[in-house]
Amino acid sequence: MDKVWIIENPYELMHNRKAKRIQPEAPLHDEKDPAKAYSWSVLFWGGGQVYNNQVVKGLSFLSLMVAFYTGTMFTVLSWRGIVGFLRDHGMSVSVFLLVVLVLLLCGLIFRGLCCSNAYHLAIKTRKKRFTGTRSRVFPFLCSLLQPGWGQFLNGQPLKGSVLAGFSVVSYFSIVAVPVVLLAWKDLEPSSARFLVESIFTVAVLFLPLIPFIWIFGCYDALKVSLDGWKKEPLWARLKMANRLRRNQVWVRRVFRQIKRIFILFLFLAIFLIVVYNYFPRRFYAGELASARSWLQTQGVTLLPDLLGRLFPGAIISEV
Numbered sequence: 001m002d003k004v005w006i007i008e009n010p011y012e013l014m015h016n017r018k019a020k021r022i023q024p025e026a027p028l029h030d031e032k033d034p035a036k037a038y039s040w041s042v043l044f045w046g047g048g049q050v051y052n053n054q055v056v057k058g059l060s061f062l063s064l065m066v067a068f069y070t071g072t073m074f075t076v077l078s079w080r081g082i083v084g085f086l087r088d089h090g091m092s093v094s095v096f097l098l099v100v101l102v103l104l105l106c107g108l109i110f111r112g113l114c115c116s117n118a119y120h121l122a123i124k125t126r127k128k129r130f131t132g133t134r135s136r137v138f139p140f141l142c143s144l145l146q147p148g149w150g151q152f153l154n155g156q157p158l159k160g161s162v163l164a165g166f167s168v169v170s171y172f173s174i175v176a177v178p179v180v181l182l183a184w185k186d187l188e189p190s191s192a193r194f195l196v197e198s199i200f201t202v203a204v205l206f207l208p209l210i211p212f213i214w215i216f217g218c219y220d221a222l223k224v225s226l227d228g229w230k231k232e233p234l235w236a237r238l239k240m241a242n243r244l245r246r247n248q249v250w251v252r253r254v255f256r257q258i259k260r261i262f263i264l265f266l267f268l269a270i271f272l273i274v275v276y277n278y279f280p281r282r283f284y285a286g287e288l289a290s291a292r293s294w295l296q297t298q299g300v301t302l303l304p305d306l307l308g309r310l311f312p313g314a315i316i317s318e319v
Helices: 010-021 034-043 047-051 055-077 079-088 093-124 138-145 149-153 157-186 191-226 234-246 250-278 281-297 302-310 312-318
Strands: none
Touching: 034 047, 034 093, 034 138, 034 149, 047 055, 047 093, 055 079, 055 093, 079 093, 079 157, 093 157, 093 191, 138 149, 138 191, 149 157, 149 191, 157 191, 191 302, 281 302
């Protein structure tokens, strides 16, 4: 039997080989937006997990959120009744308040970890690197509500995590200071009250830093959202800087940066001169001395002693 040779059309053969090499791309509907995942988790614990199709995990986190806020509201609204119940049963109010503060801090930390987890889960579903949201306004507005939120929207999770950690301490300090002051008269002297006082002292010392953290978070989020090149990885920016250095472009950039730094230092110098000459030092020294004496009458020891060591001249002049 004779063999039959079939000669294929070379053009069709080339076309079929190219078709085999070109594989259809995966549908884009499976990719998630990390900015949306993080934002949903900021608003609702587990919202980002539900967005990432982890419904059971998201609903579990949401139930923890309901329990956390319900317990917080119940403790605040029923404080007098709780104090009476504890005293009637021979329990320590100081220990109870210490547990409440620890749970409050743990809840805020868990909220931050929940947001970060939703962000990184959404990152894993993407084929291309997330370069941040296209909006130039949302990162700034979100940073007004929470430092670090805008950085996550800009695709900078490392910087956002650092600022989010500071935001946890900020929220805790804002809540812990008035809570301890209102509950201090109900606390009996004990080692637990000393720990509560230590937490109160650290929170008070952290309060002056909160405005600077908020301002830096908003400024950085707005600056990065307006300049897309700042969203690139650090290694890519270093390569570009080296390329610009070779092309002598860096000289003009350095001069522009020096000009900005000079204007900033000039503004700070004028601000310090005005504050030094017109700041009402005697008024605030008197307020500081009265606050220190009031804390001493309430039985607080750590913070008044610390204030006396930090501002001895102001305290002595007003006593």
